[in-house]
Amino acid sequence: MSNKNILITGATSGIGFAAAQLLAKQGHQIIACGRRQERLNKLIQNIDNQIYTLNFDVRDRSQVYDAIQKIPAAFRPIDVLVNNAGNAHGLAPVHEGSEEDWDAMLDINVKGALYVAKAIIKQDMIPQNHGHIIHVGSIAGKQAYANGNVYCASKFALDAIIQSMRLELLPHGIKVSGIHPGLVETEFSMVRFKGDKLRASKVYENIEPLQAEDIAQTIAFMINSPEHVNIADVVVFPKCQADAITVKRN
Numbered sequence: 001m002s003n004k005n006i007l008i009t010g011a012t013s014g015i016g017f018a019a020a021q022l023l024a025k026q027g028h029q030i031i032a033c034g035r036r037q038e039r040l041n042k043l044i045q046n047i048d049n050q051i052y053t054l055n056f057d058v059r060d061r062s063q064v065y066d067a068i069q070k071i072p073a074a075f076r077p078i079d080v081l082v083n084n085a086g087n088a089h090g091l092a093p094v095h096e097g098s099e100e101d102w103d104a105m106l107d108i109n110v111k112g113a114l115y116v117a118k119a120i121i122k123q124d125m126i127p128q129n130h131g132h133i134i135h136v137g138s139i140a141g142k143q144a145y146a147n148g149n150v151y152c153a154s155k156f157a158l159d160a161i162i163q164s165m166r167l168e169l170l171p172h173g174i175k176v177s178g179i180h181p182g183l184v185e186t187e188f189s190m191v192r193f194k195g196d197k198l199r200a201s202k203v204y205e206n207i208e209p210l211q212a213e214d215i216a217q218t219i220a221f222m223i224n225s226p227e228h229v230n231i232a233d234v235v236v237f238p239k240c241q242a243d244a245i246t247v248k249r250n
Contacts, residue, residue, distance in 0.1 A: 004223065007031040007071075007078050009058055009116055010085030012039030014186030015136060018212035019082060019219050021046055026220060031075050033058075033067070033085070033116075058085045058112030059104075068119040077124040077131075080223055083113045084136040088151045088192040102150045109154035114161065121169070129173040132230075134222055135162050136215070137180045139235060143244040155180075166232065175230040177222050182237040183209040183247065206249040207240045 006023055010016040012034030020032045024047040032043050033054045040053040052075045056063040071078070086109045089101035117133060125131030140148055141155030159178060166176040189200035215236060222231045240248045 003027045003029065004079035005029045005031065005075050005077065006080040006082060006223070007033065007068075007116075007120065008082040008084055009033045009112075010136075011043065012036045014188065015181075015184065015212045015215045015219075016082070016084040017043065018216035019084065020051070022213070022216045022220055023223065024050055026224070028080075028223075029075055031071060031078065058116055059107040061111075061115050064112070064115040065119050068116070068123065077128050078120050079124075079130070080132045080134065081117060081120050082134050082136065082219060083116055085112055085116075086136065086138075086155075088188060089194075091147045091192060093147055094149050097150065105150050105154045106157075109151075110157045110161070113158060117165070121174070125169075125174050126172050131169075131172075131174040132177070132223065133165065133169075133174065134177045134179060134219055136219075137162070137178050139180050139182045139237070139244045142180055142235065145245050162233075177231055178233045179215065179218055179222070180233075180235045181210060181215050182235070182241045182244070183207065184212060184215060185209040186212050207247060208238060209240075210236065210238045 006028050008016050008020050011020045011032035020030050020043055024030050030047060030051045031054060032040055032051055033056065034040055035057050037055045040055060044051055044053060054067045056067045058064060087105060089104050090098055113135060135158060137158050138155045140152045141159040144152040162176060162178040169176055185204050189203045193199040218234060218236055225231060
């Protein structure tokens with residue numbers, strides 16, 4: 001395993017936070033990105049001197065390009081992008097959905113992922129004919145469900161981008177992977193239900209869901225695999241889950 005420069009979006013909580021800590025322990029240099037500086041500061045305390053942080057919102061194209069341009073030489077070239085930033089807002093049928101929620105999901109889950117990937121591909125990966133992009137999607141990008149409409153659409157779009165990008169970047173020696181988790185116990189449900197703790201907790205009631213660390217382990221396995229190996233597409237469920245909507249509760 002060679003040490004790599006790894007940029008992780010959405011590193012201030014959940015899967016991104018866990019991945020940053022695990023990959024740093026394995027000796028990689030981490031560029032942690034997120035909107036909450038206080039969470040980035042916590043990562044710095046946990047990881048010590050092999051981390052560089054960037055505070056920006058992936059929805060803002062100018063912020064993305066400016067921030068990535070300013071990454072210091074000690075953390076370049078970026079060998080791996082973990083495109084993890086994403087969100088879900090609301091759980092309602094289309095005719096009752098919030099347009100603001102739709103905008104947020106499409107802007108972050110689709111356009112934000114594109115902005116970050118484009119900047120790194122052009123500046124770091126194509127010039128060296130080398131790199132690895134791992135997009136963190138969702139089982140919602142493989143199977144739609146009622147009231148998931150725009151969230152599912154955003155993750156289906158991300159899966160299409162992953163597949164196209166894998167074809168487009170093949171001539172440049174760049175690997176492209178997708179990981180699509182099922183139920184993971186993070187802040188995800190709190191965000192989706194706008195801080196309603198009771199409703200959020202019911203998502204994980206009477207089951208043993210995945211934890212952020214489980215997905216971080218899968219990301220690390222992808223990154224640490226031999227250079228000639230690309231683990232292209234992985235769906236990860238907890239034992240109690242069979243598809244996007246079928247869950248066995250105790």
